[in-house]
Amino acid sequence: MKPQLLFLILVISFLSIGNSVHAKPYVITQVVEGGIDKVGRVILEEAYKRIGEKVTFNFLPGERALEMSNNGETDGEMFRVDNMQEKYPNLVKIPTSYIQVENVVFTKALNIPVTSYESLKPYRVGFRIGLKAAEAGTAGFAQVYRVKTMQQAFLMLDLGRVDVVIDGRLVGLSQVEKLGLQGVRILDDPVNRVPLYHYLHKKNQSLVPRLDAAFQSMLKDGTIDKIIGK
DSSP states (O other): OOHHHHHHHHHHHHHHHHHHSOSSOEEEEEOOOSTHHHHHHHHHHHHHHHTTOOEEEEEOOHHHHHHHHHHTSSSEEEEEOTTGGGTSTTEEEOSSOOEEEEEEEEESSOOOOOSSGGGGTTSOEEEETTOHHHHHHTTTOSSEEEESSHHHHHHHHHTTSOSEEEEEHHHHHHHHHHHTOSSOEEEEEEEEEEEEEEEEEGGGGGGHHHHHHHHHHHHHTTHHHHHHTO
8 A cells, every 4th residue: 555545544433533532621611519510510421421422520619600510611511401592592402311419408596488589588698609409499588598508508507697598409418518517407398309401502502413312322321310410
C-alpha cells in the first residue's frame, strides 16, 4: 500500500473516532448533595457508559449552575424539572425522565395537614434558591425566604426563623443528619412529586437521542430501579 493512501486511511479513521467519542468527560452540574444526587450520579455514569462516553460532575449553587449550563460553560444539568428550556433556551431536555423527587415539608413546631403548597401560605417558608417547584408553588406568598444553600434553610428552621423548609425528602434528611439537628420532622405526604430530566447544552444536541435510548433501556431492564433501591 502506498504511504500516501495509508496516511489518508489513518487520518479518516482518527476523524471518525473523534466524531463518535468525546475527547474529555462531559461536565454536568449538580445543585444538591446527599441522597438523590448520589443516585443521579450513578444513573448518569451508566447511561453515558452505554453510549461510549464519560461524565464528571461539578457542584454549584442552583441559579449559577443553570447560567453556566445555558451559557455552555458546562455541558448540562444533572436533573431539573420539566420545561426549563422556556427560561434557558440553550438547554435541551432528554425526553425520558429517569428519576423523580418528592418535595416534602420539614418543620419543628408545626403540626398541620399538608395537602398542597397552599396549606403553607400562612407560614414562614424557607427553601434554597433554584428549587423551581417550590418557587412556583409559593408564588404570591407573603413570607417566603429563599436562601443560597439548604444548610442555611435548615439552620433558619432550627433557630425558629422560618416555620417550614421545603426540599426533597432524601436531600433534606441528609442535611438534617449532617447538621445534627434535633426535633426536625417531615409533615405528612409529599407536597408534590416531580419528574426530573437530564438537560444538555445545545452544543451537545447529538447526544440527546442516544441518551434517551439509554435511559429507556435502563428503565426497561430494571437498572434504574436497582440503583434507586426500589
